[in-house]
Amino acid sequence: MTSPRRTRLNLPNGDTVSGLFDCPANPQGLLVLAHGAGAGMSHPFLEDLSRELNSAGIATLRYQFPYMEKRRKLPDSPAVLTATVREAVNKGGQLAPHLPLFAGGKSMGGRMTSMAAAEQPLESVRGLVFFGFPLHPPNRPGTHRGDHLARVAVPMLFLQGTRDAFADLKLLRPICARCGSRARLRTFEGADHSFHVLKSSGTSDAGVLRDLVDDVTDWIREIS
Numbered sequence: 001m002t003s004p005r006r007t008r009l010n011l012p013n014g015d016t017v018s019g020l021f022d023c024p025a026n027p028q029g030l031l032v033l034a035h036g037a038g039a040g041m042s043h044p045f046l047e048d049l050s051r052e053l054n055s056a057g058i059a060t061l062r063y064q065f066p067y068m069e070k071r072r073k074l075p076d077s078p079a080v081l082t083a084t085v086r087e088a089v090n091k092g093g094q095l096a097p098h099l100p101l102f103a104g105g106k107s108m109g110g111r112m113t114s115m116a117a118a119e120q121p122l123e124s125v126r127g128l129v130f131f132g133f134p135l136h137p138p139n140r141p142g143t144h145r146g147d148h149l150a151r152v153a154v155p156m157l158f159l160q161g162t163r164d165a166f167a168d169l170k171l172l173r174p175i176c177a178r179c180g181s182r183a184r185l186r187t188f189e190g191a192d193h194s195f196h197v198l199k200s201s202g203t204s205d206a207g208v209l210r211d212l213v214d215d216v217t218d219w220i221r222e223i224s
Helices: 044-055 077-095 109-120 146-152 170-177 205-223
Strands: 005-012 017-024 030-036 058-063 101-106 125-131 156-161 183-188
Touching: 005 044, 005 077, 017 044, 017 077, 017 125, 030 044, 030 077, 030 109, 030 205, 044 205, 058 077, 058 205, 077 101, 077 109, 077 146, 109 125, 109 146, 125 205, 156 170, 156 205, 170 183, 183 205
Parallel strands: 030 058, 030 101, 101 125, 125 156, 156 183
Antiparallel strands: 005 017, 017 058
16 A cells, blocks of 8 residues: 655645545545544554555545644634634545545544534535544533534434443434434444454454444445
8 A cells, every 4th residue: 555645734724734645546435534632643543544444445535633733732623623624625625526525533523524514514525424423521421512413414424332431322322313314323332432342342443443444435335
């Protein structure tokens, strides 16, 4: 596999952030991937996810949020985060204009992508993918972080571990149900918010990653 192509995103507020474009030989779609709150686009999970998606024929564009680019700990305001999502989607369309376009991300990155799509549809994006949607903080169950999902007009794929402390499935399932056919929820038995599984689970982190990629690629082909 070739090394990812480095690119830059120019944001409306004057900031410039980094991106990594990974494209296999015969791609069937492009997934624009945002990172989670505590780690950037080169986090091992996103590196491994991008590699496996590429092997399955899906190109990826990973990118940094401004606070991560500047090595700050606190995330930017929602307005800055969603503006970054929108610019990343635009960049993805420029890099691969012939490919079906999808967007999403890990944890906070996926949530910010959905918030951007709820505010205004993301240009040419056919669907959103959430790798661990952060419905609430650990031990503080609630649903307000998912209120905007009803306003997302495109199909959504939720990939959630059953041990994810950031999303009580008893709360997430009704939210997905209210979105009707636009939302699909796939759960991974024994996986936590990082899709790590215990040794006693009978599977492995690598096995979970393969299942994640299979679900994403099948869903992308279905929607495309």
